[in-house]
Amino acid sequence: MPKTTTTATERRAEIIAATIRVLARDGIAETTTRKIAAEAGVNQATLRYYFGSKDDLLFAVLQEMMRTTREVVQAAIPSDGGLHVAIAESIKAFWLHVEAAPELQVMQYELTLYALRNPDSAWLAKQQYDGYSVLVESLFEQNFAAAGRKCAVSFAELARFVIAGLDGLILQFVSDRDTVRARRDLDNLIFAVRATTRVAPTMDEGA
Numbered sequence: 001m002p003k004t005t006t007t008a009t010e011r012r013a014e015i016i017a018a019t020i021r022v023l024a025r026d027g028i029a030e031t032t033t034r035k036i037a038a039e040a041g042v043n044q045a046t047l048r049y050y051f052g053s054k055d056d057l058l059f060a061v062l063q064e065m066m067r068t069t070r071e072v073v074q075a076a077i078p079s080d081g082g083l084h085v086a087i088a089e090s091i092k093a094f095w096l097h098v099e100a101a102p103e104l105q106v107m108q109y110e111l112t113l114y115a116l117r118n119p120d121s122a123w124l125a126k127q128q129y130d131g132y133s134v135l136v137e138s139l140f141e142q143n144f145a146a147a148g149r150k151c152a153v154s155f156a157e158l159a160r161f162v163i164a165g166l167d168g169l170i171l172q173f174v175s176d177r178d179t180v181r182a183r184r185d186l187d188n189l190i191f192a193v194r195a196t197t198r199v200a201p202t203m204d205e206g207a
Contacts, residue, residue, distance in 0.1 A: 012050050015040045016064050019057055024103045028110040033057075055121050058111060062124065065108060066131050072097045073139060083147035087197075088190050090139060091162070095169075095186050102174045109171070133159045152198040161196060165189040 006014075018040035022031050033054060037044045051057040076093030077086045098105055108128070115124035136159035144151050151158060169189065173182045 008050075011042075011046075012060075015042065015047065015050055015057070016060050019061050020064070020104070020107070023061070023107045023110070024101075028107070028114045055124060058115075058121075058124055059127065062108075062111065062128050062131065065104070066135055069094060069097070069132070070135055070139070077139075077143065083143055083149055084194065086143045086147070087140075087193055090143075091166075091186065091190055091193070094166070095183070098170055098173065099179060099182075102177070105170050106174050109174075129163070132163055135159075136162055153196060158193070158197060162189075162193060165192070 015036070019031075019036050022035050022039050026035065033044055033047055036057070037047045040047070047057070051060060073090045073093050076089045078089060081089070112125045112128060115121045115128075133156065137155040140151070140158055141155045144155075153161075166189070169182060169185055172185075173179075
């Protein structure tokens with residue numbers, strides 16, 4: 001069979017995937033552009049061609065993580081379960097993603113701390129949380145609109161509340177890996193989100 005040519009988009013995706021593997025495996029302190037290039041099977045000149053700086057590459061990693069999160073959550077939202085179910089299932093779907101790859105969550109926290117410790121990279125930390133807030137906000141907005149409901153608080157406030165709750169649960173989970181307790185606490189978070197939005201389940205909506 002003829003050899004296929006890797007497109008620029010595919011090459012860029014391969015480099016981002018390689019960066020995520022190195023960060024998750026070695027931690028940000030031990031991650032270098034040389035290691036990333038070797039993992040991706042390219043030279044450092046190619047790395048600089050696709051991503052001008054290390055920060056640019058880390059920003060691309062954060063964007064990829066947000067894209068993956070959106071896909072995971074959207075795929076789990078039932079088309080006819082009602083708003084009550086959509087809220088629960090989207091949060092639970094994200095949590096299963098956390099349980100499946102906790103090392104990725106550790107990696108993201110390391111990225112945040114790295115950014116905050118380096119003035120030139122501080123924008124990465126803000127970009128990360130701004131990005132996740134916009135993502136969660138848009139998902140809630142879509143589901144409330146589809147259900148024809150109004151939210152008791154702004155979607156921006158609701159998004160920050162959910163992210164804050166999940167952040168706390170994730171930090172505890174990556175520390176002790178207590179799945180049973182984490183899922184029980186997640187149910188409490190879901191209950192709190194429903195209470196915050198004042199959304200009461202109807203008779204045909206499950207828990």
